[in-house]
Amino acid sequence: MKHQWSRVALTVGALAVSAAASAASPDAAMLSNACAGCHGTHGGSAGPTMPSLAGQSKTAIVEAMKKFKSGERPSTIMGRLAKGYSDADFAAMGQFFSQQKFHPTSQTVDTQKAAKGAALQEKHCGRCHLDDGKDGKEDTPVMASQWLPYLQMQMQMYLDGKRKMPEKMAEKVQPLSKEELDAMLHFYASVNK
Amino acid sequence: MSLGRRNFIKLLGSASGLALAGCASQGSTPAAAPAVAAGSAAEIMPKTGRRVVVVGGGYGGTIAAKYIRMLDPSIEVVLVERNDHFVSCPFSNLYIAGIIKDLSPLTIHYDKLVANHGIKFLQADVTAVDAAAHTIVTSKGRLKYDRLVLSPGVDFRLEEMQGYDAAAMELMPHAWKAGPQSTLLRNQLQAMKDGGTVVITVPLAPYRCPPGPYERTSLIANYLKQHKPKSKVIVLDANPGITSKGPLFTKGWKTHYEGTIDYRAAKKVTEVNAKTNTVLIEGLDEVHGDVVNVIPPQRAAAIAVQAGLVGADKRWCPVNAISFESTLHKDVHVIGDASIAGAMPKSGYSANSEAKVCATNIVALMNGKETVGLSGINTCYSYVTEHEAISVAAVYTVKDGKIVAVPNSGGVSPGDFSAAKAEAMYAHSWLKNILTEMSS
Numbered sequence: 099m100k101h102q103w104s105r106v107a108l109t110v111g112a113l114a115v116s117a118a119a120s121a122a123s124p125d126a127a128m129l130s131n132a133c134a135g136c137h138g139t140h141g142g143s144a145g146p147t148m149p150s151l152a153g154q155s156k157t158a159i160v161e162a163m164k165k166f167k168s169g170e171r172p173s174t175i176m177g178r179l180a181k182g183y184s185d186a187d188f189a190a191m192g193q194f195f196s197q198q199k200f201h202p203t204s205q206t207v208d209t210q211k212a213a214k215g216a217a218l219q220e221k222h223c224g225r226c227h228l229d230d231g232k233d234g235k236e237d238t239p240v241m242a243s244q245w246l247p248y249l250q251m252q253m254q255m256y257l258d259g260k261r262k263m264p265e266k267m268a269e270k271v272q273p274l275s276k277e278e279l280d281a282m283l284h285f286y287a288s289v290n291k
Numbered sequence: 292m293s294l295g296r297r298n299f300i301k302l303l304g305s306a307s308g309l310a311l312a313g314c315a316s317q318g319s320t321p322a323a324a325p326a327v328a329a330g331s332a333a334e335i336m337p338k339t340g341r342r343v344v345v346v347g348g349g350y351g352g353t354i355a356a357k358y359i360r361m362l363d364p365s366i367e368v369v370l371v372e373r374n375d376h377f378v379s380c381p382f383s384n385l386y387i388a389g390i391i392k393d394l395s396p397l398t399i400h401y402d403k404l405v406a407n408h409g410i411k412f413l414q415a416d417v418t419a420v421d422a423a424a425h426t427i428v429t430s431k432g433r434l435k436y437d438r439l440v441l442s443p444g445v446d447f448r449l450e451e452m453q454g455y456d457a458a459a460m461e462l463m464p465h466a467w468k469a470g471p472q473s474t475l476l477r478n479q480l481q482a483m484k485d486g487g488t489v490v491i492t493v494p495l496a497p498y499r500c501p502p503g504p505y506e507r508t509s510l511i512a513n514y515l516k517q518h519k520p521k522s523k524v525i526v527l528d529a530n531p532g533i534t535s536k537g538p539l540f541t542k543g544w545k546t547h548y549e550g551t552i553d554y555r556a557a558k559k560v561t562e563v564n565a566k567t568n569t570v571l572i573e574g575l576d577e578v579h580g581d582v583v584n585v586i587p588p589q590r591a592a593a594i595a596v597q598a599g600l601v602g603a604d605k606r607w608c609p610v611n612a613i614s615f616e617s618t619l620h621k622d623v624h625v626i627g628d629a630s631i632a633g634a635m636p637k638s639g640y641s642a643n644s645e646a647k648v649c650a651t652n653i654v655a656l657m658n659g660k661e662t663v664g665l666s667g668i669n670t671c672y673s674y675v676t677e678h679e680a681i682s683v684a685a686v687y688t689v690k691d692g693k694i695v696a697v698p699n700s701g702g703v704s705p706g707d708f709s710a711a712k713a714e715a716m717y718a719h720s721w722l723k724n725i726l727t728e729m730s731s
Binding site: 122123124125127128129131132133134135136137138139143144145146147148174175178179180181182183187247251 | 357358640643644647648651661662663664665666667668670682684685686688696697699700701702704710713714716717719720721722723724725727728731
C-alpha cells in the first residue's frame with residue numbers, strides 16, 4: 099500500500115514538471131462550474147426552461163447525465179455536452195450539485211391550479227416525490243420550486259412518449275388528465291423550502 | 292529640487308498623450324507604449340494585502356472577479372471597467388432586427404455583483420499596463436496588483452478597412468460592440484425605404500462571435516420580409532464560406548429567405564466610402580447599400596496590444612492553457628475574445644468558462660497550490676427566425692498543452708430544424724442565466 103502511494107506521488111510530481119499546461123485533472127468544482135453559464139452559479143437556475151441543479155441528489159444527476167449521453171433521454175444541447183464526460187465526471191458533478199444549497203426560484207404560478215395539484219399529488223405522486231417534492235432521494239429528483247416551464251416541457255415529453263417514464267410513474271400518471279398533471283406541476287413549482 | 296518648467300510641460304504632454312490613447316481605444320490602433328506611463332499618475336487605492344485587478348466588466352471579467360472572491364475571500368479584487376453598465380452582444384441581433392424592443396434585457400449593472408462578493412469597482416479607462424512594475428495606469432490614477440486579469444474584448448484593425456474612421460462608423464455602423472451602435476443600425480433599418488438594400492460585410496476569421504454575422508443576416512432578412520418585402524440583404528463574406536453552423540444557416544435561408552438574402556463568399560471588403568454608402572471588394576468592385584453594416588477585421592483590444600501581450604500574429608494574446616497567464620508577461624492573465632484559447636471560440640460562453648478556469652488557478656497559484664486541469668464548455672445559440680434557433684456546443688479539455696474539444700462530443704443542432712423551436716426557448720433561459728451569473 100505504502101509503495102503504491104509513493105508511486106502515485108512520483109507520477110504527479112513528474113507531470114507537474116513536464117508541462118505546466120497539463121496540470122492535474124479537473125476536479126468536481128472545475129467540471130461543475132462550467133455548467134453554471136446555463137444552470138446558474140452553483141446550479142441555481144434563473145432561466146425558466148433550465149432546471150436548477152442545486153440540491154438534487156447525486157444519483158438523480160448521474161442517472162440523468164447517463165441517459166442524456168446515451169440518448170435515452172431526449173435533449174437539444176445536453177446530450178451533445180454529456181458525450182464530453184466520463185461516468186467518473188458525472189459522479190463528481192453529482193456530488194458537487196448535491197452539496198449545494200437548495201435554490202428557491204421566484205416564479206408566479208396559478209394558485210387555483212396549485213391548490214388542486216396539492217390534493218392530487220399526495221395521492222398520486224407523494225409516495226416517491228416525498229415531502230411535497232422537497233425530498234430528492236436516490237434517482238427521484240427534487241421537484242419543489244423547480245421552474246414550471248421546465249417541468250411542463252418534461253411532462254409533455256413524457257406524454258408524447260419521447261421521454262420514458264419509470265414503470266411506477268407510468269402507472270400513476272396513466273389515469274390522470276393533462277389538466278390534473280399540469281395542476282400538480284403548478285403545485286410543485288410553488289413549493290419553497 | 293523643483294520641477295523645471297520645461298520638464299513640467301514634458302510631463303503634461305505625456306499625460307495628455309496617454310489620455311488620447313485611452314479615448315482612441317474604441318476601435319483604433321493604439322499609440323506605442325508610453326514608457327513614462329507608470330510614473331506619471333498618482334497611485335490610487337494603495338495595496339495592503341494580496342490583490343487581483345480585473346480589467347473589463349463583460350462576459351469574462353465579471354465572472355473572473357466573482358469566482359476569485361468566492362474561492363478565496365482573503366484576496367482583494369478590483370474590477371476596472373470604463374462604463375457603469377454592460378450591454379450583451381449575444382441577443383443584440385434580436386434588438387437590431389426589432390424583435391426585442393429595447394436593450395434593457397441585455398443590460399447588466401454591477402451594484403449587486405460588487406456588493407454580494409465584496410468586489411471593489413473602479414469606473415475608469417485603463418490606458419497602460421506596466422507588467423514589470425505590476426501596475427496599471429487608469430484615467431483615475433495608478434493601481435498596483437499582484438496578478439492582473441485582462442478581459443478587454445476586441446478592437447478593430449482599421450488599417451485594413453480604408454476610410455472606416457470614427458465619422459464613417461456613425462454612418463455605416465459596425466454594431467459589433469452592443470449599445471449605441473446597435474441602436475444606430477436598428478434605426479437605419481427602420482428608416483430604410485421598402486425596396487432598399489442592406490449590405491453586411493464579414494471579416495476573415497477569427498473574429499468575435501463566429502456565427503454572429505449570419506444570425507444578423509437571418510434576423511435582418513426576417514425583418515425585411517415582414518416589413519419591407521421588396522428589400523434584400525447582400526452579405527459580402529471575406530471567408531471562403533459561412534464560418535459557423537454553415538449547413539444550418541444555408542438551410543434556414545433557403546427555407547425562409549430565398550430571394551431576400553444574397554450571400555457572396557470570398558468577397559473581402561477592404562475599403563468603404565461613407566459619402567456614397569458604398570464598400571469596395573479588394574479595392575475594386577463597388578457595392579452600394581442603403582444601409583451598410585461594416586463588421587471590420589479584429590484584434591485583441593488596444594490595451595492588450597499596448598501591454599505587449601499580443602503574439603507573433605500581432606493580433607491575439609497567447610496564454611497558458613491552464614492558468615490563462617500570458618506567455619509573454621508574468622502575472623498577467625488574458626481571457627475572453629482577446630486570448631488564443633485553442634479550440635474555444637470567441638464567444639460569451641467561452642469567456643465565462645475561461646474566467647472560471649483562470650480564477651480557480653489564480654487562487655491556486657496565489658496560495659502555492661497545484662493548478663487544476665481545465666474543463667470548459669461553449670454553448671452558443673443563433674436565431675434564424677424570431678421563433679427558431681440553432682446551436683453549437685462543445686466540451687473542452689487540454690491535450691499536449693493545447694485546449695481541444697473532447698473527441699466525439701458536442702456538435703450542432705439536427706439538420707432538420709426539429710429542435711429549433713425548443714432551442715429558441717432555451718436560448719432565452721441561457722441569456723437569463725448567464726447575465727444573472729455575471730450580475731449577482
